[in-house]
Amino acid sequence: MLKTHTCGELRLSHVGTQVTLAGWVHRRRDHGALIFIDLRDREGIVQVVVDAEAAPEAHKVAEKARVEYVLQIRGEVRARPEGLQNPNLPTGEIEVAAQEVTILNPAKTPPFYINEDVPVEEALRLKYRYLDLRRERMQRNIILRHHVVTAIREFLNARGFIEIETPLLIKSTPEGARDFIVPSRLHPGKFYALPQSPQQLKQLLMVAGFEKYYQIARCLRDEDLRADRQPEFTQLDLEMSFVEQDDILALIEELYLYLVEKVVPHKRIREIPFPRLTYQEAIARYGTDKPDLRFGMELIDLTDIVAHSAFRVFAQTAAEGGHVKAITVPGAAGYSRKELDALTQHVIPYGAKGLLWMAFRQEGVRSPAAKFLTSGEIQAIRERTAAREGDLVLIIADEPTVVAEALGHLRLEMGQRLGLRDPNELAFAWVVEFPLLEWNEEEGRWQAVHHPFTAPVPEDWTLADTDPGRMRALAHDSVLNGWEVGGGSIRIHRSDEQQRMFQLLGITEEQAQAQFGHLLEAFQYGAPPHGGIALGLDRLVALFADENSIREVIAFPKTSSAQDLMLGAPSPVAEEQLRELHLAVLSLER
RNA sequence: GGGCCCGUGGUGUAGUUGGCUAACAUACCGGCCUGUCAAGCCGGAGAUCGCGGGUUCAAGUCCCGUCGGGCCCGCCA
Secondary structure: OOOOOOHHHOOHHHOOOEEEEEEEEEEEEEOOOEEEEEEEEOOEEEEEEEEOOOOHHHHHHHHHOOOOOEEEEEEEEEEOOOOOOOOOOOOOOEEEEEEEEEEEEOOOOOOOOOOOOOOOOHHHHHHOHHHHOOOHHHHHHHHHHHHHHHHHHHHHHHOOOEEOOOOOOEOOOOOOOOOOEEEOOOOOOOEEEOOOOOHHHHHHHHHOOOOEEEEEEEEEOOOOOEOOEOOEEEEEEEEEEOOOHHHHHHHHHHHHHHHHHHHOOOOEEOOOOOOEEEHHHHHHHHOOOOOOOOOOOOOEEOHHHHOOOOOHHHHHHHHOOOEEEEEEEOOOOOOOHHHHHHHHHHOHHHOOOOOEEEEEEOOEEEOOOHHHOOHHHHHHHHHHHOOOOOOEEEEEEEOHHHHHHHHHHHHHHHHHHOOOOOOOEEOEEEEEOOEOEEEEOOOOEEEEOOOOOEOEOHHHHHHOOOOHHHOEEOEEEEEEOOEEEEEEEEEOOOHHHHHHHHHHOOOOHHHHHHHHHHHHHHOOOOOOOEEEEEEEHHHHHHHHOOOOOHHHHOOOOOOOOOOEOOOOEOOOOOHHHHHHOOOOOOOOOO
């Protein structure tokens, strides 16, 4: 080894020890005959003193050193003189008196600050990701991610789970996200697909009798990106045989408690056991199936109060089967007209036509709708919304889905403004009883809300012919602070039921055989009842790391246009490469 | 596919009712300096204002297009 100790580990107890260190120049302070070098390695920073009198050769080398040079330093640990300790550094009570300084490798001036946590344009960070990753924030995040994965393995291994790898080159399926496909050289005109998740494979591992499986699995989906979505991402994928939904939820709940204790012990969990909401409840109370439960400000239904109001927007919405719902924002009655108008911008993107407000001030109610509402109606609204003096009630009247989405997002915005979304609070929750199917307008058929292998609540099979939209799924989503961090279900394990499901989804028997024949056949050889879940590792780590984007917890992420700015991917390939793959690129339109 | 925001020395920003010889901080280079820790002091170099076109006597600033980044809608079983 080129070093005997790490920079970060040295303490008073090492005083008098001869050490050899190796690392990067974090900062250099040149006082002429005395040079201070803050030497950094993964474990921390230590001050090295190079004295021209005591070590003239070393001093000559240190004069040439610059930020991010890679140095090896031989010297002795000594206590810092009284009054010269640095309380901001864990190693601040000691320093290393250099006897020999070696430049292992010089460095160009970096394109941005590595020794300071200051904002840098993200494109530049991504082009020089290897330098960005050298910065403290990214080191912390990537190491945190490692700790999460380690703890997951510890926890599951101790409970009899077996980690099994599944292939990356699999078969394209029609349902779900757009596949990334890989051409086959050996089979002209045929393609593999990269897995959107190991879903079918892990179910087949249950048929194989492994009973408890997990995998830290890479998943790939060719869809547009978001702050919380990358084309490749990582899931903790998990499946168990002979379990009911409660068993899965209980296990994962325990896993979360273990992770928080091991990895982010400074964070508080808001409620244990985790609250469970049905999908219906979540939509009704929070306007979303991934509610942020760190604060209340729930959606309140006013439809019945204003159904026969003289205020036409209300009456008409109610008559057409729409909803009139509100949130109460404490202490916001003083918002100016301009501020109130600006709030509209937070609901327009979700299809709302407008936002109505009622400010309960000392001098009385202020609202654009006040003159159309009776004092009885205003009183009823105030009671229902529990608005006190100084509170602002924000109302949206529209189709139920628009009201839910718009008001749900407005709730998050107002919660943010009021400082109710504390990153050190973890509000885990379960959302259960999702609808099994939803109607796809464009294709004119039912499609699976979760995926086509999800089992319905058994008694709901009777609705299959009459009212499929009302069938409930044995599905569960794991929600944390307003993010969907996981989802799973009890699966169908009988061939006849799986076939019935494909039928419901408008998949012909031939298609089902061609696409899913392996699964249908496997289910005929004694498939155990089974179920599982997959957790979005990137999202979970981002929440643990207080980051708003999963790019901050992925070593080499892609931009929102799905490019790797460091590697320059995607890129063209040689004509010969295409020929081998039996591919031709259609002329690029522009 | 659509909407919004951003792009100015290496980096982060200011300059956007058109008048600029483009400003500030920091980094960088040189000099001085034996106790600093965001070291300090003195000096210096460094920007065709993302790119292309247009309007104008005059464009960093206005218009059109384009490229790159970000956020969102659609999309994401």
